[in-house]
Amino acid sequence: xxxxxxxxxxxxxxxTYDVLVIGGGAAGLSAALVLxxxxxxxxxxDGGAPRNAPAAHMHGFLSRDGMPPAELLAAGxxxxxxxxxxITAGTVSQLFPCGxxxxxxxxxxxxxxxxRKVLVxxxxxxxxxxxxxxxxxxxxxxxxxxxxxxxxxRDQQLAVLWNGPESVRYAQIVRQWTRDxxxxxxxxxxxxxxRSQLVVxxxxxxxxxxxxxxxxxxxxxxxxxxxxxxxxxxALFVPPRFxxxxxxxxxxxxxxxxxxxxxTGPNGATSLPGLWVAGNVANPRAQVITAAGEGSAxxxxxxxxxxxxxxxxxxxxxxxxxxxxxxx
Ligand SMILES: Cc1cc2nc3c(=O)[nH]c(=O)nc-3n(C[C@H](O)[C@H](O)[C@H](O)COP(=O)(O)OP(=O)(O)OC[C@H]3O[C@@H](n4cnc5c(N)ncnc54)[C@H](O)[C@@H]3O)c2cc1C
Numbered sequence: 157x158x159x160x161x162x163x164x165x166x167x168x169x170x171x172t173y174d175v176l177v178i179g180g181g182a183a184g185l186s187a188a189l190v191l192x193x194x195x196x197x198x199x200x201x202d203g204g205a206p207r208n209a210p211a212a213h214m215h216g217f218l219s220r221d222g223m224p225p226a227e228l229l230a231a232g233x234x235x236x237x238x239x240x241x242x243i244t245a246g247t248v249s250q251l252f253p254c255g256x257x258x259x260x261x262x263x264x265x266x267x268x269x270x271x272r273k274v275l276v277x278x279x280x281x282x283x284x285x286x287x288x289x290x291x292x293x294x295x296x297x298x299x300x301x302x303x304x305x306x307x308x309x310r311d312q313q314l315a316v317l318w319n320g321p322e323s324v325r326y327a328q329i330v331r332q333w334t335r336d337x338x339x340x341x342x343x344x345x346x347x348x349x350x351r352s353q354l355v356v357x358x359x360x361x362x363x364x365x366x367x368x369x370x371x372x373x374x375x376x377x378x379x380x381x382x383x384x385x386x387x388x389x390x391a392l393f394v395p396p397r398f399x400x401x402x403x404x405x406x407x408x409x410x411x412x413x414x415x416x417x418x419x420t421g422p423n424g425a426t427s428l429p430g431l432w433v434a435g436n437v438a439n440p441r442a443q444v445i446t447a448a449g450e451g452s453a454x455x456x457x458x459x460x461x462x463x464x465x466x467x468x469x470x471x472x473x474x475x476x477x478x479x480x481x482x483x484x
Contacts, residue, residue, distance in 0.1 A: 173199045175458055176261055176271035178248045178404065181206040182444045183435025184277035185232035186451035187458075192239035194459045199269060200236065201261070203247040207279050207436060208304075208444065210295035215304050217445045228444070251404045251431075258430060272465070273430050273458050276405055277451060280436040282396035285319055289369035290394065297376040297391040298369065303443065306333040312390040315340060315379060317366060319395045324350045330393050331357055338387065340366050340379060362387060398440040405433065423457035424450060432458055 175191050177184045180202025191198045208214060208225045215221050220228055233243055250262040251274065258272040282300065284291055290298050299305045314334045316327040318341040327339045338360035346354070346361065354361055365382040369392065378386045402410075402418055411419040411427035417438060424432045434454040435447035442450060 170260075170268060170270045172258070172270040172272065173197045174271070174462055175199075175273050175275060175455075176201065176248075176259065176269060177275045177277060178251075178261070179203070179277035179279060179401075179435070179437070180233070180243060181229070181277060181279055181435060181447065182232070183279075183437075183442070183447040183451035183454075184275070185229065185236055186448035187275050187277065187434060187455040188236045188241045188243075188451075189232065189239065190452050190455035191459060192236060192241040194455075196459060196462065198236075198241035199271065200241060200243040201246055201248050201263060201269075202243060203278075204245055207282070208295075211304070212295075214444055215307065216443055225444075248404060251408050253408055253428060253430070272462060273432070275424075275432045275434060275451075275454055275458060276402070276437055277433065277435045277447075278401040278404070278437045280398050280400045280440055283399055284394060284396050285317060287317070287366055287369060289371060290392070293369055293371065293376050293392075299391060299393050300396050301443075302330050302333055302393065306330070309391040310334060312336070313388060314338075314391050314393065315362075315387070315389045316393045316395075318342060318345065319397070323395055324354065326393070326395050327354065327359055328357060331359055338362050338389070340364075340387075398436075400437050400440075402433075402437050405431070405437075424454040425457065430461070 174196035175198050177188050177198060177200040180200045184200055188198050188200045206225060206229065211225055213222050214225045214228060237243060247264045248261045249264050252260040254260055258270060259274045261269050284294065310333045312334060313336045314330060316323060316330055316339045318339065331337050335358065339354060340362050343363045367380045367382045369376055370378040370380050370386065376390065376392060378388045379392065380386050400417055405418050405426065406412060408428055413419050418426055418433055420426060420433060420438050424434045426433055432454045434450035436442050
């Protein structure tokens with residue numbers, strides 16, 4: 157665990173927020189809204205790189221379906237600041253637990269802040285397979301989430317790119333959106349059972365090495381194979397590897413599970429008292445609406461924790477006043 161920076165006299169002048177929210181995507185802003193409406197002092201520090209930024213539209217968020225992702229966040233920021241919270245651009249580079257006093261955080265601009273509680277909502281990053289041309293089409297016609305974008309490419313010539321054993325089940329899900337689906341898979345990879353499950357659902361199997369994504373007229377048109385075959389396709393689904401942005405949590409010693417994801421209790425509580433998480437940083441399956449919901453639930457739990465601290469402090473203060481009055 158890292159010791160907090162000392163800086164003589166500096167920390168005494170630092171303002172202490174009730175809650176520091178690290179990350180201002182759907183999870184962080186939703187939490188900040190609930191907390192600022194609960195009359196808590198809230199600072200949101202946001203790196204400004206939400207995961208779905210490359211997508212033109214956001215889907216599956218009730219009442220906001222089709223809205224550009226940046227518009228949702230702009231509306232959220234206006235609501236949050238309207239209730240008195242502060243949002244600052246930047247990143248938190250280090251977090252220092254300070255026992256019952258809460259936490260100190262160091263920002264990339266050198267500023268330090270103090271907070272009684274911290275909520276980390278820093279999201280995750282998608283690691284894509286290294287196929288030439290693939291990353292450039294990400295969120296356009298190289299997609300990962302059929303629930304987010306399947307409707308927009310329904311009934312088209314679709315493909316799934318093998319990226320590990322989960323890819324067969326993933327292809328079966330993508331099949332829901334089209335009858336014309338193929339799975340690109342390295343040779344001698346599929347089991348007999350997987351092969352027959354694909355065949356009975358009319359999912360084509362193309363074995364071999366994918367060489368590149370073919371783009372013509374600004375659109376994905378085909379997948380080129382190393383053996384010279386070119387398979388016409390209009391969109392390619394790729395299951396990425398999800399990597400949580402949780403260095404801050406690991407550095408302060410939060411428990412991680414066997415897959416390296418932070419262990420959470422009810423409402424996103426971590427193993428470190430006073431530190432919570434919400435959204436993709438701990439839950440790779442969270443959609444925007446789920447991340448917002450988790451942020452809201454964590455905010456209510458954090459406020460409850462703060463109220464409990466306030467009660468303890470008030471009782472302690474009252475008792476010592478009593479003692480003083482009695483001895484006078
Ligand atoms: C291409 C694409 C399209 C998608 N489309 C949809 C869709 O249509 N519908 C849907 O429901 N979901 C969609 N998703 C999923 C969606 O992006 C996530 O559900 C959502 O972004 C999770 O919100 P979050 O708040 O947990 O994280 P994010 O939105 O990723 O926000 C995390 C924030 O934390 C900031 N941050 C990171 N580290 C730090 C730090 N150290 N200090 C300060 N700030 C930091 C980041 O800059 C970022 O602003 C899509 C995902 C992708 C990749």
